Amino acid sequence: MTQYKDNFAQKHLPSQKLQPDYIYDGEEFQLPEDLNCVEKLLDNHIKEGRGQNIAIRTFEKTWNFQDLYEKSNQIAHVLVDDLGLISGNRVLIRSANNPMFVAIWFAILKAGGIVVATMPLLREKELEVMIDSAEISHAFCDYRLEEAMASVKSQFLRQVITFDGTETSTSKLEVLMHNKPKYFTNFPSKANDICLIGFTSGTTGNPKMTSHYHKDILLICEAFPKYALQPKPEDIFTGSPPLGFTFGLGGLVLFPFYYGASTFLIEKPSPELLLKAIQEHKVSVMFTAPTAYRVLATKVADFDISSLRRCVSAGETLPEKVWDDWFDETGLKIIDGIGATEMLHIFIASSEENMKKGSTGKPIFGYEAKIVDKKGNELGTNEPGKLAVRGITGCKYLNRTDKQKEYVQNGWNLTGDIFRKDEDGYYWFVARGDDMIISSGYNIAAIEVESVLLKHEDIAECAVVGLPDENRGMLVCAFIVLNDKSKACEEYAKSIQNWFKENAAPYKYPREIRFLEMLPKTETGKIQRFKLKAISAKN
Structure with a gap:
């Protein structure tokens, strides 16, 4: 493990005795001690003559690996030469999915920083929690998302650099990148150096900081893709x-x-x-x-x-x-x-x-x-x-x-x-x-009830939670979004309950049905059940 100049992340890692057992059986999982994951993911495409191969497409743009490599190197120079990044600094990215996001992601690791990527829909308070928790010193923000970022107050955040994810105008990053060298010597990181901090998605409350090593980034590429996808160079x-x-x-x-x-x-x-x-x-x-x-x-x-x-x-x-x-x-x-x-x-x-x-x-x-x-x-x-x-x-x-x-x-x-x-x-x-509902001695899984409800022709979406009940211990409560929202009423809820009892074990039927315009979700599409429970508690 490298001794980063800023050792916040390493200092706050759990001790080895609190970490899980790791299993690296298989030749595919043997990696060198000296490792910056960017070299395998990006730089090697240039060294091995694949620079002209397409890397990223959008409806408006196409970048090949050479484009991505050069822009990442220029941004890495900006970080080190102009923004004073030192190894181990945490750097936030605030952007939708676009090529510049990817270039910045690689640039941070090239420069020896640690990436903290965020979702575009996060607001000021959520960003402040992340910045203060990870003691983030630098942030790159798409200028279209600058408003919430500009309102963030944190003693740790020193630099906010705007960029243009559409590549149609010039923001601060593009000005700083101009005339920067298109070659950069990557930071000599180790396989066990932290390169990424991922905040949990917040489906159950306040997010937590998860950390991942350079080797973790490459190890997962040998696991799920090989098992389920069998990727080929021609895949998009x-x-x-x-x-x-x-x-x-x-x-x-x-x-x-x-x-x-x-x-x-x-x-x-x-x-x-x-x-x-x-x-x-x-x-x-x-x-x-x-x-x-x-x-x-x-x-x-x-x-x-x-x-x-x-x-x-x-x-x-x-x-x-x-x-x-x-x-x-x-x-x-x-x-x-x-x-x-x-x-x-x-x-x-x-x-x-x-x-x-x-x-x-x-x-x-x-x-x-x-x-x-x-x-x-x-x-x-x-x-x-x-x-x-x-x-x-x-x-x-x-x-x-x-x-x-x-x-x-x-x-x-x-x-x-x-x-x-x-x-x-x-x-x-x-x-x-926390979604197992125990009602009158029966164990009822929320997903089982949801799976039945989704077969109803009028139900677009639903989520099921358990509500405290003095007599039964818990009640099954279904939050339902109808295809035709004008049908929402107490009488229609009863018809859904009767339909459920005809199509599944009656003891599982939702004794409470509440109609919503939409279900609360994280930006990744996960239903925020803790918010549904909070709605229930208020009612």
Whole structure:
């Protein structure tokens, strides 16, 4: 491990005894001690003669690897020469998905900094929490998102540099980049140096800082993509997750670049724009969330998506009906997966060869999993319990010993999910640990109720939570978004309840139904159940 001049991140790492067991079995996972992940992901394409290969497309722009390499080097010079970056400084990026975001991401690592990427929709207070928590010294902000950034008050933030993600005008970064050398000597980092701080997505309250090494960035590229995607240089990746979300970072930057493929970035990826990109640019691999697949299935008949060969879903549980609707419309099987910001990317997934409809899949190459009880004892076949995972990556919270001890126990990462494992080794999602509803002695998983409700022709979206109840312990409460919102009324709620009892075990039916215009979600598409519980508490 390098001794960064700014050792904040290293100083706040959990001790080795609090970290999980790591397993690096396999030649693919053996990496050199001297390692800057940018060299494999970007610089080697130039050294090995692939500089003219396309790296990034948008509807307006095309960059090859040479373009990306030169711009990243110029920005790295700006960081070191003009902004006074020292190794180990944390640098925030505030931008939608665009080529400049990617160039800045690589530049920070080239200069020896640590990336903290954020979502465009974050507001002033959320940004302040991140900046103060990670003691961020520098920030790059797309000028279109400058307003909230300008209002941030922090003793740590020294420099905010605006840039133009549209590349149609000139902001401060472009001025500073002008005439900077297009070659830069990368910071000599080590494999175990922290290069990325990812904040958890906030589905359960205040976000936590997860940290990842340079080697982690490359290790995940040998795991999920090989297992589920079999990437080829001619592949074109696209998707909806923000690059500030590790699901998006992996799927839209790390995986394609690791295999010499390209990515198609969309700043505001509506279903129509995703389908347009696939049709016009022959996209072959797509990453998005279940909520998007639900809408895509209703629109896909109007587009030619014959180039698409792999469809990946993560970020939220994939309902079986969504899988069925997409398959019926396209003939394509959605590859489901579960990952965590703490683990960097997906660790259990399905693939074309290993798929049971409705199951999440099996542990992918590089990981192992088991189901345990509250004491950590392994459970038997089809017994629901806590999901425990370990492998090439693991949880390393910064400055949160309390949360580290909760997440890592006996060398295993406990994700907070309830799963069961069937007789064939497939893992089936049951509930988030805090989403299991115990009502009148029955264990009712929120996802089970949601899966039934989504089969109702009038229900567009739904989310189920448990409400405290003096008589039953908890009540099943369903928050529902209707296709025709004018139908929302008490009488219609009763008709949905009656329909449910005819289509599933009556004891599971939602005794409370509340209609919403939309469900509260994170920018990554995850439903914020804690907000639904707060709404319930107020009522």
